[in-house]
Amino acid sequence: MNRDHVRILLPVMSLVILLGAVFYMQPRAMSYFGLNLLFNLAVPVALATIAQMMILMVNDIDLSIGAFVSFCACVTATFVQSDPVVGYAILLAAILLYAAMGAVIHARGLPAIVVTLGMSFFWAGMAILILPSPGGAAPGWLRVMMTAKTPFLPVAIIAPIIIALTMHYFVKRSALGVLLRGVGGNEQAMERSGWSVMVLKAIAYGIAGLFCVLAGMALVGLTTSADANIALRYTLLSIAGVILGGGEFTGGRVSPIGAVIGALTLTLAASFLSFLHLSPDWQIGAQGAILILVLAVRLVFTRREALV
Amino acid sequence: MGVNRKLIGTGEVPIITLTDIGVSFGTVKALTGIELKIMPGECVGVVGHNGAGKSTLVNVINGRLSPTGGDVSYNGEVSKADFRNAQRARNAGIRSVFQELSLCPNLTVLENLRIPYRKMPLRNWRGKAALAVRKSLDAIFPGNRIDPYRVVDDLPIAERQMVEIAIAFSRRDMDARLVILDEPTSSLDGAIADQLLGYIRRFCAEGGSIIFVSHMLGEIFDVATRIVVMKDGRIIANDDARNFTRASLVTAMGQVVPDAAEVTEAKKKQVFGAEVIRMENGLNARKGEIVGLAGLAGHGQAEALARCFLEQSPDWRASRAPAVVFVAGDRSRDGVMPLWSIMRNLTLQTLVEFSRNFLVDRKAEGRLAKEWHRKIGIKTDNLENPILSLSGGNQQKVLFARALASSAPIVVMDDPMRGVDVGTKKEVYRMIRDEAEKGRTFLWYSTETDEILECDRVFVFRDGKISAELNGDEITEENMLRASFEMQETSQ
16 A cells, blocks of 8 residues: 555545535435436545645645636536537636646746736636626536436435546556656756656646636536525635545646545545535634545645655 | 667767867856867776856867857768757767756656657557666666656656666667766765776777766876867867876866966955864864865855854844855845846945934935945945946955944855956955954955965865865965865765
């Protein structure tokens, strides 16, 4: 068992404990329908978390994810639904813009935190231009996909598993994934070996953009309409999800499976607090408290590891 | 392994030929008139003191640095030096192991092979990479127990260095023909280092070449067939290893190239006051003395200075009568406040010392700045100008003034003359001398020999410990070199 396995243990345990607590308080959640309700909003969060993970993997951070997912949701609820060709073209252009942003951040040595914060206002503005008031409609196929009645396990469980496994194979096993993690681990070594860090960063940002688009579409599929502020919380949720899942802010140490579990845990924490009949005023604070608790436990673990 | 090697013939064609190579960074000349040819089967040892140009030479050979003059040719092909040299060097089978570890700590051992191996076959690459690393590790360090599936960060530092060396020698689409090893044994223990030296000999016997940069003269004599001695960016000796002895090598390294700064004026022998510092490692200094910390860069001098400074400074609040002040060498990291004016930068140290109230005494600040402006000759007509409007040398003068304006009896200097021109240096030496005569004590870490020669007493550092204390006439370049290099030979 290496360090990666230890790393994944904690997010798994926190999810299991939280799930156990929810089932204890509300045994009826232990059903096909219950699980779907508990987790279906976790699908877009998981996708956004993977996007954030791609950025953290190359030692940057993205503060525009929330605004960008909202923008994608607005495009999906309007253009993709009414005018598919234009809609998909806009989304594709947005992904390319994301990749270009990564290249520029590297080429000009800009701090990602500043650039993405600036971009978040750009995306928010675009979203309002496209959809000034809440509304729009989900494309039919999307609605069908997100609400499909799959046998045995609901979509809300199957989708995160697929996301986690695909990304695990891409990030942890593929040759390109190794190069991308190498950028986070030792950028200088990559340059010395003749790789273009700029291209690799553009790829990482492009993939992040793709996952944001998927997150926006999944969100519209669930809510059937969009709003320019629909996903603003995702910026912080995605960062918290990656960190909760055993990732780190620097050094290319990330875990896709952990990140997805982190996203599920965060969503579940919100439901758990509702089951506790905690007033919504306190919920955000309580969610933060859960996060601090888990991270404190992890700190204890890593300290002990360092001593061994 | 043989295939690629046979292609290059029987050692007639040099792997790399450097003709009249010059490299300059701005006005600083890092390399001048380098002529070097490396034939297959050779192991070339490169020695030289700090800043002799060894790393620059290595970077020219592996193509990461384009020379500003002269020609580099790989495998006897004529080629103009340009930005594609790195690729040419790779195609010629030139690989490097750098001094600082250049693995990705977050990846596993086998994944680290993927990074330099650009055209790795993609099918089942993990298995193949694991096998290649395993093979290379076993060939160089028989009996090692490094698991290729482990994350590099989890390995102890010696194993990390072994992995790095193994990766450099590993089999790829293009075999290694010239491997540059820069201080490869710095974190290996004796037995493992011997395994490496043995492998180097076998590698050269099969027709591979090695460039071996090391401060360990014993190892150089062990493996090198040819030794290149560098000094001040020139190759001053390049001969068969058999024609050198340890003593002649040290002498060669210390040979002063004429035109170096004039010889120091005769040192005034003076009586020093009481001892003001004594540290655990034996470093001590008396009142009015200039104590030099010498030795190869990064052997614990900066740490000793930092400890000396921190031990005597209060943790929480600035004292009105500080015991020690610090002059930074790395200006941008721990000296200059880049957005502030010259005056603000100059008076930063003494704000607390000279204000009697909670608020800054602006008038006293202005007076102080003016006084030092005159005394130290900072080249500006307005002290309100931003500090970055000054040249590097003048910025350094401001930092000196900042420290000297304080009443602290001890001044700690961390290689403060980096990138300062000769004129300024002379002025500062004189000022330090004057201040020392007034009873101040200086602790001076420097990587430049002529600065150390200015000192009254010198401690030579090696591996974080003091390896020699030199007094008065014993302070010569030769003695310093001997002390920087000797300990490791006795320990082997």
